[in-house]
Amino acid sequence: MTERLRWGIMGTGNIANQFAQGLAGSSRGQLTAAASRTQASASAFTDKHDAKAHAFEGYDRLLDCADVDAIYLALPNHMHMEWTLKALQAGKHVLCEKPIANNADQATAMFEQAKTSGKVLVEAFMYRSHPLHHAIARHIAEGAIGKIQAIRTSFCFKVNNPEGNIRFSRACAGGALMDIGCYCVNFSRHYIGSEPQAVHATSRLNDDGVDILTSGTMHFADDVLASFTCGMTLHADNAAxxxxxxxxxTIPIPWKPPTEKATYTLNRGTPPRMDKGAAAAGPMSKEVSVDAGRPLYGLEADDFAAVVMDGASPTITAQDTIANMQTLDALRESAGVIFDGEQA
Structure with missing residues (x-):
């Protein structure tokens, strides 16, 4: 194994560009190849990020490249299982973008192949690698807010031109819940530290049957509740x-915390009464600022490299990923969201 993990990026869309930019600021990774459906796209990608990297037309050629140790898989959701299995069978480690698959059964099969191949497979929830979330977890473990009773999150954005956007395609396993709601589900499960015992979701569907707006609730043991809203046609604070x-x-930027001065606020005491106006005393508040030192996707790449090169435990375990997919499956069933090839 080389000193730096040699990455091949499969797909050259927006998220692949973000990962490549972060990878350049990582401590233990380097871009050595990229693949796209066309040579022009692959070459434009490597010219932008590392002109010395191989540029391949077609994903099979990337898997044949001896200069690649690990694949960052940034293809549409419905292609995750096929190309993860192929990459593992080709002897490559895989960091697969969230959601890792269409459903929990697919995710289970992918991890079984990783075990058979003796390779590392991790789902890419980059926010979990940021020290902001490590600091929050420590505060909670120390009892800073007492026992968790509820979590509420949102992740929304407005797409002005959905035509041709894979997020709006049922055939591509798109939808708000899969694209961004998966963050909200993962966040709540992570901080509560258990799995929901019951879930409910309601969605606004487009003409293709894809959820463009979903709100959901999750009921955990000890009556701990979590609620979320995710959508692709509206604006929200996207806070947690x-x-x-x-x-x-309060976490104002939980999903993509900045490299420097990522903040959260620890509030203790009774919240201000709504009937006292501006003069009401608020809770005792302390703003905590965290510097990461490296870009978010670089942190994620270095965490993955530690698993491959040092035998470290992954930030997102196989059990975590499969349980997250099981919750997403249950939320989709509740909301009536069905992908191509599934039965109602």
């Missing part, structure tokens, strides 16, 4: 709130 019986934590 972790509410305990002695205080609460």
């Amino acid at each position: 709130y972790i509410c305990g019986d002695e205080g609460y934590i």
